[in-house]
Amino acid sequence: MKWGNVNTNDMEDEIKKLKKSLLDQKAIDRRANAFVGINEDIKRWGTFLPLLGELKDPSMEVEDGRHWKKLKDIVK
Secondary structure, X not given: OXXXXXXXXXXXXXXXXXHHHHHHOOOOOOOOHHHHHHHHHHHHHHHHXXXXXXXXXXXXXXXXXXXHHHHHHHHO
């Protein structure tokens, strides 16, 4: 699937559900490596998805391509 076809809003909703489900677990040691790792992954996705949504915004598609050029220069 091309990233342009990804529905970031649906994915953000799913990430919120996963985070809530994880935090609602009563019998989990929150210091455990598994909990910490999963929680960190969820946080990273929660940061990444809104950024991906912004890249898909039509304002990024200007005739001179300056937005994409600047982004390419930043990330090399």
